[in-house]
Amino acid sequence: MTNTIRQLKNFIWVINQLLLKKYLIKMISLPENIQPTIRVLPMPADTNAAGDIFGGWLMSQVDIAGSIEAHRVVKDRIVTVAVHEFLFLAPVCVGDLVSLYTKVVHIGHTSIRIHIDGFIERHGNPIITQKVTEAEITYVAIDKNQKPRSINI
Helix, strand or coil: CCHHHHHHHHHHHHHHHHHHHHHCCCCCCCCCCCCCCEEECCCHHHECCCCCECHHHHHHHHHHHHHHHHHHHHCCCEEEEEEEEEEECCCCCCCCEEEEEEEEEEECCCEEEEEEEEEEEHHHCCCCEEEEEEEEEEEEEECCCCCECCCCC
16 A cells, blocks of 8 residues: 555544544444435524524424325325424534434324434535434324324235
């Protein structure tokens, strides 16, 4: 290995270590062999007074992702009825690429519970990836009169 390549690798390692200390993050990867339900890029209008992305904005995106997964199963109208757990694990910044992954946890007679995991790629950089949220939300299938209906799968 040439001296220049060795120096470049050392430089990249030092930069990664500095970034890890600054953002207090572990080097993780996005989930493999699965596509995110949605990906979204927060904008400056989505910030709170401290300049971080407003928690309500992230909750909204998580609810949208969960409802997409519920709709895939129910194939009809659904409504959000309960948020069982919502964890904010780390701040989201303007320019972070947010990826939300969903999976069905339980299907009842009229309801479906979805688990959502949220990750960011800091400023779109896949080297700096962090889990920022997770939630479990229940949706109910409804008919044209907005009354609960059976989930037929």
